[in-house]
Amino acid sequence: RKEVEQDPGPFNVPEGATVAFNCTYSNSASQSFFWYRQDCRKEPKLLMSVYSSGNEDGRFTAQLNRASQYISLLIRDSKLSDSATYLCVVPNSGNTPLVFGKGTRLSVIA
Amino acid sequence: SAVISQKPSRDICQRGTSLTIQCQVDSQVTMMFWYRQQPGQSLTLIATANQGSEATYESGFVIDKFPISRPNLTFSTLTVSNMSPEDSSIYLCSVVGPYGYTFGSGTRLTVV
Numbered sequence: 001r002k003e004v005e006q007d008p009g010p011f012n013v014p015e016g017a018t019v020a021f022n023c024t025y026s027n028s029a030s031q032s033f034f035w036y037r038q039d040c041r042k043e044p045k046l047l048m049s050v051y052s053s054g055n056e057d058g059r060f061t062a063q064l065n066r067a068s069q070y071i072s073l074l075i076r077d078s079k080l081s082d083s084a085t086y087l088c089v090v091p092n093s094g095n096t097p098l099v100f101g102k103g104t105r106l107s108v109i110a
Numbered sequence: 111s112a113v114i115s116q117k118p119s120r121d122i123c124q125r126g127t128s129l130t131i132q133c134q135v136d137s138q139v140t141m142m143f144w145y146r147q148q149p150g151q152s153l154t155l156i157a158t159a160n161q162g163s164e165a166t167y168e169s170g171f172v173i174d175k176f177p178i179s180r181p182n183l184t185f186s187t188l189t190v191s192n193m194s195p196e197d198s199s200i201y202l203c204s205v206v207g208p209y210g211y212t213f214g215s216g217t218r219l220t221v222v
Contacts, residue, residue, distance in 0.1 A: 043216045044153070046111075097158060101152060103152050
């Protein structure tokens with residue numbers, strides 16, 4: 001299994017739709033997980049951190065399944081401004097460098 | 111979170127030349143990292159910049175090609191040496207602090 005593997009994109013969804021991305025990771029010792037958002041020609045920016053079973057922030061929900069080693073990101077009521085690439089990120093351990101998934105591209109269409 | 115100033119934001123360079131990218135952080139950080147993002151790809155770690163010692167390079171990256179300096183806890187440079195068109199990428203620095211990982215705004219390098 002690759003270290004971090006994400007759903008292939010692109011996802012093209014209408015405004016208001018609910019969309020979910022999955023990400024699997026290989027390092028069973030990983031304790032924390034991140035979803036980053038990267039806009040075109042910009043640097044990645046932290047969207048959500050996941051340390052336990054899940055995290056919710058407004059329209060965004062991240063869930064962690066340690067037994068199956070996957071993390072999901074759910075976006076409800078999609079907005080045009082949600083269009084971006086979403087990167088699943090897993091540190092090797094502690095403060096060691098991040099391992100990035102290849103990203104899932106989301107396009108929200110009016 | 112930490113604020114990072116990365117320069118230059120972009121450059122177009124002739125093959126065979128070298129470019130040095132700088133990252134300045136507004137606070138002292140223990141760990142700084144340099145990533146490369148090739149067109150259409152995700153981020154790949156080049157090396158960890160260590161203060162007071164040599165950088166730690168990932169597989170596939172060597173010091174002769176990507177020399178790194180880390181003279182203090184707020185500053186680091188990455189040099190892309192003897193450039194070829196395959197080095198055309200976005201290069202990003204990153205730091206980890208109490209609030210997690212923060213990235214510089216990136217340097218978009220085109221080698222012609």
